[in-house]
Amino acid sequence: GGAPIYNRVALIGLGLIASSMYWAMKRGGVAGHVTGYARSEETRETARRIGLCDTVCDSAEDAVAGADLVVLAVPVGAMGTVAEAIAPHLAPGATVTDVGSVKKEVIAAVGPHIPEGVHFVPGHPLAGTEHSGPESGFSTLFDNRWCLIVPVAGSDPDAVARLTGFWQALGALTDEMDAEHHDLVLAVTSHTPHLIAYTMVGVADDLRRVTDSEVIKYSAAGFRDFTRIAASDPTMWRDVFLTNKEATLEILGRFTEELFALQRAIRKGDGEHLHAYFTRTRAIRRGII
Ligand code: NAD
16 A cells, blocks of 8 residues: 555554454555554463564553554453553544444443543444454455444544544445444344344253254254354453443344244244245345345
């Protein structure tokens, strides 16, 4: 690419998303110098060993010093604490963003710590895998995937435009959305499906006494595809449900209503209902690439 979009970027938290951002930044010459910090010594050592970040720092404060972009890439429940710790060390004019899967609560937790003269522009790349940690990242994770930019009241338009250009340079498509809407959309498209996948694996495990190891041995394509996401990081997903409580409970309520209707149709042998339902949902699913 041309000139870097940010001269100094600090990545706080070095998991799947931050490591993928690093490799994508290097691929495209999107950033000058990239510093990184993770809470665990082990993660920092791994990062140094695999060359993840130009400099791995032993404190978040050191990592953000002089950065013009600071990316909070820790589990959603840790965002506020991290923001509080780095706040006094942020450079004037810097932009702080995050990649958290939930937006309303993160904005409430981080926003109050952002000092005068520093921009806060939340974001959320809709890209991931069931893998986690510093070694799970890869440069193409964001290619042609959406990154939602969620400006807050008073977000500086230039800071928003610059962050948008940054994500596009990492390969992503971008859109803007407000936090409330984001959290409801994600509850439908990501959060509730994860919960259902976790549940299905739990059910299969409960049945182990009956089915022995057959669930695993004969794990049909449906079960495998559908439950892949249940291997995702437990801390990350605990935090998603603790912080997107309202929207996930709303969607879960609707989900259980539909499930009960299907349950009743099965009990009554109502093939018409089942066929009509599956026909409708097939058409909808086929409309999604
Ligand atoms: P990950 O589990 O791979 O990595 C999290 C990193 O944060 C680890 O390096 C961990 O050591 C570090 N960490 C945890 N608590 C910390 C703290 N208090 N201070 C400093 N470092 C800390 O997670 P990930 O998948 O990269 O997720 C990071 C963020 O991105 C989360 O907020 C998540 O909601 C969001 N996100 C995840 C996905 C996904 O599919 N995995 C997709 C989009 C957004």
